[in-house]
Amino acid sequence: MPSPTARYRWLRAQLHSIRNGTGAAVLPPNISRLALSFNYKTANGHMGAKKFFRECLPRLKYHNPNVDMPVTRSNATEGPATMTVHFFDPEAFEKLSQAKKKTQAQVQPETVSTVEINMLNRFSEDIMKELIEKTSATVYSEPPRSAELEEEAAYLAKKREGELAEKYKLQRAGRKRVTNELEAQADILSSIQSQSS
Amino acid sequence: MASSLSICRSCLARSAPSTLLRFAPSTSTPRLRLLPATYAPLTLSPCFSTTPKPLAGGGAINRAKARTSKQVKKKKVKTHFKIWNHADSPKFALMDAIRYIRAFEVGNDQRQMKYDLAIKIHTLKNGPTVKSRIQLPKAVKTDVRICVFAEGKQAEAARQAGAVAVGSTELLEEIKNGADLNYDRIICHTNFFPTLQKANLGRVLGPKGLMPSPKTGTVVGDVSTAIQAMIGASEYRERQGVVRIAIAQLSFTPEEVRDNVKAFVEQFGKDLARIEDFDKRINEVVLSSTNSPAFSLSGEFRSDVGKIPEVSEAAAAEAEAAIINSPIQVDEAAGAEKMVAL
Structure with missing residues (x-):
């Protein structure tokens, strides 16, 4: 287990970045569900959707812990990238859940209306802007950090980037080695076959 | 006289609370020193001295020589795993x-x-370690596939407790003929154990660690409780x-x-x-x-x-x-x- 100081320095930067930035917004209480669907591959305009999922969605989830946020990704290379916002009636839901409290059955909020946001060929900031407009969410902001903390966060992010670059380099080298070995084996096999024939 | 009494500041600072109370100095008796308040300036080195000094810059060499001449100090062996004072780091609800x-x-x-x-x-680094299993109030891993050898009432109880496959001689035959062994554990009832031993399934089940034996607690009298204990239990052990x-x-x-x-x-x-x-x-x-x-x-x-x-x-x-x-x-x-x- 690393020391608490080392652990906390990284944690402090991480937690600040999950509370602030694009995507840090409090949704109104009549939203129950935020469903994303896009491809695994980022070709054909799915990069913005992926960026939104990686950067903005954790912040949205932190500020709206009760909103369900399922993400479905398909193996296709083309197709739509959409976000569906499900609205529900909080008062009716409360009545229903209180009535069902005795039976201890899980109650799902009933969707009254939905809003679709197209994420194809767009930047994640644009998608976030449209979400805030369509749902009239309030943007969350914190007073800025001290210069020391800012510096520390920048240093840690740079360090992390370097570590990841090193890791990916090793991974790429490993993949290349494996493919080279396989090709060499295939060459040997083909030469043997040609000799025998 | 009373006015010249002062409390040593460094001692006060040291008596701050610490999580490792064992190593913390006792706070019950504050340390007093009979020193005048003007003591600090006196500790500065005097401007001149009558004793001869070694040449400047020679200190490091002298120290190195002294180290080689004397016995090399042994590195202190750590008997415990390192722990940190985490009193200042934040805690979360x-x-x-x-x-x-x-x-x-x-x-x-x-x-x-x-x-x-x-x-x-x-x-301690070399002491006894903790190794045990626990039945959590809500089990984390519930998809354990259990096969049970039992007959009659016990077979029914096993089926109700959530066993994937339950049977007796016909199940033995199936496994002997090379059926797919897609189980995590195999349990055997004590009454059926002699027949299982005669069937010579050790060759098939042994390499996979599935062979029931009283040592591992897989030959039991009450099948349903054994299954329930196996489904919900998670193991843990102390490492480093x-x-x-x-x-x-x-x-x-x-x-x-x-x-x-x-x-x-x-x-x-x-x-x-x-x-x-x-x-x-x-x-x-x-x-x-x-x-x-x-x-x-x-x-x-x-x-x-x-x-x-x-x-x-x-x-x-x-x-x-x-x-x-x-x-x-x-x-x-x-x-x-x-x-x-x-």
């Missing part, structure tokens, strides 16, 4: 940690992702002074996570107490998940800063009190600190 973890895990499969609990222990366990699925509610954490910490405290003659104490409890950073837990369920306490959740408050109490029994030093902090 369980609900806060869960809120952050869920944000980090958004979009992932909630059944595959697990909450992990790591407990750092103050312990830390115990790690998957404590809950990400789909569990905070209350279920709390119950699991509480049950585990309580049982683990008992495990530590069972090892006599060796001083083992819990140092830190850390919650993390598959894809999230780790959060040091404070022992509270929720932090009530800036929130109105709810009357309807009196039961939850009681449980909170219990979760706060549980570490105190184990670690009096840390517990006392926590009480002060609260």
Whole structure:
């Protein structure tokens, strides 16, 4: 287990970045569900959707812990990238859940209306802007950090980037080695076959 | 005379509270020194001296020579795993940690992702270690495939308890003929065990570690209780002074996570107490998940800063009190600190 100081320095930067930035917004209480669907591959305009999922969605989830946020990704290379916002009636839901409290059955909020946001060929900031407009969410902001903390966060992010670059380099080298070995084996096999024939 | 009395500042600073109460200096007797208040300037080196000095810059060489001439000082061997003073680092209430973890895990499969609990222990490097299993209030891994050899009533009980395959001689024949062995465990009832031994299945089941034997507790009189114990149980052991366990699925509610954490910490405290003659104490409890950073837990369920306490959740408050109490029994030093902090 690393020391608490080392652990906390990284944690402090991480937690600040999950509370602030694009995507840090409090949704109104009549939203129950935020469903994303896009491809695994980022070709054909799915990069913005992926960026939104990686950067903005954790912040949205932190500020709206009760909103369900399922993400479905398909193996296709083309197709739509959409976000569906499900609205529900909080008062009716409360009545229903209180009535069902005795039976201890899980109650799902009933969707009254939905809003679709197209994420194809767009930047994640644009998608976030449209979400805030369509749902009239309030943007969350914190007073800025001290210069020391800012510096520390920048240093840690740079360090992390370097570590990841090193890791990916090793991974790429490993993949290349494996493919080279396989090709060499295939060459040997083909030469043997040609000799025998 | 009284005016010339002063308290040494460095001694006062040292008597600050620490989590490692064992090593902290005693605060009961403040150290007084009979020194005048104007003592500090006198400690500065005098401007001149009558004794001859070594040449400037020669100090390092002299020291190195002295080291080689004398016996090389042995490096102190560490008998305990290193523990840190984490009193200054922030602690999180369980609900806060869960809120952050869920944000980090958004979009992932909630059944595959697990909450992990790591407990750092103050312990010897070469002493006895903790290794045990626990039945958590809500089991984390429930898809254990169990096959049962039993007849009559016991077979029915096994089927009801959740065994995947139940049978007697016909199941033996199937396995002998090379049926797919897609089981994690195989249990045998004591009455059926002689027939199983005669069937010579050791060659098939042995290499996979599935052969029932009384030693491993897989030949039992009561099949249904054995199955229930196997389905919900999770094992844990101490490695390098830390115990790690998957404590809950990400789909569990905070209350279920709390119950699991509480049950585990309580049982683990008992495990530590069972090892006599060796001083083992819990140092830190850390919650993390598959894809999230780790959060040091404070022992509270929720932090009530800036929130109105709810009357309807009196039961939850009681449980909170219990979760706060549980570490105190184990670690009096840390517990006392926590009480002060609260």
